[in-house]
Structure formats: C-alpha cells, structure tokens
Amino acid sequence: MSSFFGLRAEDKPAIHGEIFQLCFHGKGGFSFTEVYNMPTYLRRFYIQSASKFYEEEQKEYKKSSKKKSGISRPGIPRG
Numbered sequence: 001m002s003s004f005f006g007l008r009a010e011d012k013p014a015i016h017g018e019i020f021q022l023c024f025h026g027k028g029g030f031s032f033t034e035v036y037n038m039p040t041y042l043r044r045f046y047i048q049s050a051s052k053f054y055e056e057e058q059k060e061y062k063k064s065s066k067k068k069s070g071i072s073r074p075g076i077p078r079g
Helices: 009-025 032-037 040-067
Strands: none
Touching: 009 032, 009 040
C-alpha cells in the first residue's frame, strides 16, 4: 500500500512518542492537536530545547544536593 498521502505504520510510534514527550514534558504548554499539526522541524526543536532544560535542571539539583552533605540541627539544644 502506498504511503504517499499518509504516515507509514512503522513511523507512527516515533511520531506519537514525540507528541507524548511535548504534551507531557511541556507541562500543558502544547495540546495534542497543536503538536500533531506542528512541522517536524519545530517539534524536534522544542523536544531538544526541553531536553537541554531538564538536563541543566538535573545538574543544578545534583550540585545543590552535594552541598548539603550532612544533617544539620538548626540551633536546637539537646536535652
């Protein structure tokens, strides 16, 4: 069957994976219809941008959690 005017069956999981990523990780910034109708180059741009953002966020979180290496008591006397 010709796929000239539609998606090939083997392409659908990848495309719907991208749609899911943008809708889910975009935290409501995109609707399914917006992402589905979005040009491929824009969809991939937004996915890469979100990926970079979350990678940087993860690095900052790890960096800040290393600074808090021990349990500290905020000036509460024992006893």
